[in-house]
Amino acid sequence: MKISEIRVYQHDLAVSDGLYRMSISQVETLDTTVVEVVTDSGLSGFGETCPLGSAYQPQFAAGARAAIAEVAPSLIGMDPRLVGLINERMDVTLNGHNYAKAAIDVACWDLMGKATGARVCDLLGGAHSTEVHGESVRSYWGIMPATPESTAAKAVELQDNGYTRLQVKTGGRPLADDIACVRAVAEVLRPGVPLTADANRGWTARDAIEFSIACRDIPLALEQPCATLEEHRQLSGRISHPVFIDESAVDVATVITAITDGIAQGFGMKLSRVGGLTKLRAVRDICEAKGIPSTIDDTWGGDLTAAATIHMGSTVKPALYEGTWISEPYTDGGYATTTPKIAPVNGRIPLPTGPGLGVEPDLEVWGPPAAAFTD
Ligand code: 0XW
Ligand code: MG
Numbered sequence: 522m523k524i525s526e527i528r529v530y531q532h533d534l535a536v537s538d539g540l541y542r543m544s545i546s547q548v549e550t551l552d553t554t555v556v557e558v559v560t561d562s563g564l565s566g567f568g569e570t571c572p573l574g575s576a577y578q579p580q581f582a583a584g585a586r587a588a589i590a591e592v593a594p595s596l597i598g599m600d601p602r603l604v605g606l607i608n609e610r611m612d613v614t615l616n617g618h619n620y621a622k623a624a625i626d627v628a629c630w631d632l633m634g635k636a637t638g639a640r641v642c643d644l645l646g647g648a649h650s651t652e653v654h655g656e657s658v659r660s661y662w663g664i665m666p667a668t669p670e671s672t673a674a675k676a677v678e679l680q681d682n683g684y685t686r687l688q689v690k691t692g693g694r695p696l697a698d699d700i701a702c703v704r705a706v707a708e709v710l711r712p713g714v715p716l717t718a719d720a721n722r723g724w725t726a727r728d729a730i731e732f733s734i735a736c737r738d739i740p741l742a743l744e745q746p747c748a749t750l751e752e753h754r755q756l757s758g759r760i761s762h763p764v765f766i767d768e769s770a771v772d773v774a775t776v777i778t779a780i781t782d783g784i785a786q787g788f789g790m791k792l793s794r795v796g797g798l799t800k801l802r803a804v805r806d807i808c809e810a811k812g813i814p815s816t817i818d819d820t821w822g823g824d825l826t827a828a829a830t831i832h833m834g835s836t837v838k839p840a841l842y843e844g845t846w847i848s849e850p851y852t853d854g855g856y857a858t859t860t861p862k863i864a865p866v867n868g869r870i871p872l873p874t875g876p877g878l879g880v881e882p883d884l885e886v887w888g889p890p891a892a893a894f895t896d
Pocket of ligand 2: 767789
């Protein structure tokens with residue numbers, strides 16, 4: 522099987538309530554990029570990359586398409602099933618830009634599944650047995666910054682609807698407001714429901730230390746409180762809560778540093794940030810070897826991104842798996858005809874039945890390719 526063409530589609534995803542807000546960035550529409558890797562066998566594989574606007578991380582949508590244009594021609598004629606070689610070729614052709622390479626890598630995994638009749642989760646080692654819930658993974662919800670009363674009310678509603686993990690967005694306002702909000706949520710939190718306070722880089726190290734002291738009695742994790750890994754390094758020994766690194770976990774090497782230097786006790790892991798399923802598989806295995814928990818998410822994206830993250834999430838050792846956030850509940854419209862729809866049901870997301878990612882995109886929704894690469 523050889524890659525004969527790579528097509529790139531652009532599609533806008535609208536936020537259902539009009540706005541998704543975090544401490545220092547917000548988005549209304551998400552510009553997503555879908556890659557179709559076409560082969561001489563007649564099979565096509567699909568992958569997607571969708572930055573969370575242009576200010577969440579250094580990644581941005583036009584950058585993804587420019588980087589794909591840089592690497593795509595070098596892959597024509599290669600066997601897409603040999604994902605190690607595909608990743609090596611992308612890395613020697615273009616330094617960095619993991620988020621663009623991720624879409625191509627995921628499309629190759631989709632092809633590997635379609636070519637063998639296997640689901641991506643089976644190719645990744647197999648979905649952990651879920652006797653109680655069937656083949657599904659735990660999802661979680663990020664509650665946007667609001668008043669303590671409405672945040673607590675949302676936390677109750679989500680738990681009533683089956684969610685067993687909650688994230689509260691903090692930062693971008695007085696620290697006292699964040700403390701009041703997290704205290705209000707802690708009051709209504711049911712036993713066994715983990716909580717994270719995600720400042721999305723919005724706190725200084727001093728804020729994080731003050732918050733942790735003020736909330737010392739509340740079991741929770743601080744997710745990406747500060748802007749850089751170096752700022753997080755200062756928190757070691759000065760706070761009473763574990764730190765989950767999200768935006769700063771930029772690649773496999775940084776994940777290793779964050780663990781071995783005692784900076785991260787967990788991760789909010791993003792598929793596109795580390796470069797796709799091949800690199801995320803390495804992160805998963807390193808975290809398992811070191812006993813580090815993580816979520817398996819992506820920044821945003823549609824059905825393809827959601828499928829890739831839940832396939833990987835299902836293969837994480839259950840004791841270390843914190844769940845998978847997908848954008849479906851926050852986004853208007855999808856582009857897949859697959860049934861059942863990839864969406865949380867009672868706080869869990871059923872695994873697609875495959876093969877590959879198990880997503881059948883409706884190509885009409887995207888319109889003609891924005892770019893195509895052949896020999
Ligand atoms: C809650 N998320 C997983 C959704 C958005 O991508 C932001 C992200 C996070 O944890 O930062
Ligand atoms: Mg986060």
